Amino acid sequence: MEIVRLLFFSLSGFIFGSFFVVVGLRLPKQQPFTTERSCCPNCCIRLSWFELIPVLSYAFLKRSCRHCKNKISSIYPIIEILTAAMFTISYSIIGWNPELVVALLVSSLLIICLVSDIFYMVIPNQLLLFFLPVFMLLRVLEPLDPWWDTFQGGLVGLLIPLLVVIVSHGGMGMGDVKLFGLLGIVLGTTNLVLSFVLASIIGSIIGLVLLAYNQISLGKPTPFAPYIVIGTWIAYFYGDAMIHWYMTRFFTLH
Incomplete structure (x- = not known):
């Protein structure tokens, strides 16, 4: 059961990490991030579901957009892996405790701030x-x-x-x-x-x-x-x- 829980928080971190990159990139530019699907920042073509799988899509697509062949920033897999690690470690240290909610939200805030500050200061x-x-x-x-x-x-x-x-x-x-x-x-x-x-x-x-x-x-x-x-x-x-x-x-x- 403990392995299942660790996998749950790890997978959740990968998924949320992918979303946090989008928030960190769009929020400072006042662009919507909840209603519009993800697209290539170069050619603006909307991405299919198999292009949005955390980490795996980046590897399978060989770090390039399959439409325009423009290089995809490595910030995506880095943030996805970092968020997965932070979520998993948070659970490992705190366990099933109300403070875990605080830890996960602090991690989420820090990740979004990290993306926004790196790209836009x-x-x-x-x-x-x-x-x-x-x-x-x-x-x-x-x-x-x-x-x-x-x-x-x-x-x-x-x-x-x-x-x-x-x-x-x-x-x-x-x-x-x-x-x-x-x-x-x-x-x-x-x-x-x-x-x-x-x-x-x-x-x-x-x-x-x-x-x-x-x-x-x-x-x-x-x-x-x-x-x-x-x-x-x-x-x-x-x-x-x-x-x-x-x-x-x-x-x-x-």
């Missing part, structure tokens, strides 16, 4: 406003300890990156600021701070590597969402354990 307000009441309701039903940490986490999530924006004169986008504010509602204060620190450290390290290999230019804006995804993912699942280890390792009185 934008995190759509509509997306954040959609998830705001959802997360607030979920934190009423499945509260943090203490319960008011939801509101404090949201406030801190706005203030810390906003301070970075002010001090750095635009070193971080306002979309990132609002995203951290929303994530603070889910994570609470301590884990929100941890996610911000992790995202900043990981982003700095990867940025220096890319700069060294001339993959990015100094002073040119780059997407920060990939690092927010990593930092939030680590803080959400392992934040309490990491903070407990840190406090007992460095602040325990002997």
Whole structure:
């Protein structure tokens, strides 16, 4: 039975991941993503069902549109695999628990933001406003300890990156600021701070590597969402354990 459940969340992740790519690509351009069928972004021909099978269609079609032969972006299978992994890991760690709904929705939000930020350097307000009441309701039903940490986490999530924006004169986008504010509602204060620190450290390290290999230019804006995804993912699942280890390792009185 456990294998069946893991397969269920894995397959669900592949399917939803394919949908999240469409949302991330269309929402910033104000294009409908629920009423119009998927089409090739180059020739605009609507795709058949066998061209929309997650990962498999990308492989069988040899990474090209069968109509115009234009190359299909690798972002599709990458996001589908990533979403499947996040859904499966969420269930593996949390199990059948109301918090699993929170984990799946956080994963969904992060994936859509990742796609949107990579392609357009934008995190759509509509997306954040959609998830705001959802997360607030979920934190009423499945509260943090203490319960008011939801509101404090949201406030801190706005203030810390906003301070970075002010001090750095635009070193971080306002979309990132609002995203951290929303994530603070889910994570609470301590884990929100941890996610911000992790995202900043990981982003700095990867940025220096890319700069060294001339993959990015100094002073040119780059997407920060990939690092927010990593930092939030680590803080959400392992934040309490990491903070407990840190406090007992460095602040325990002997």
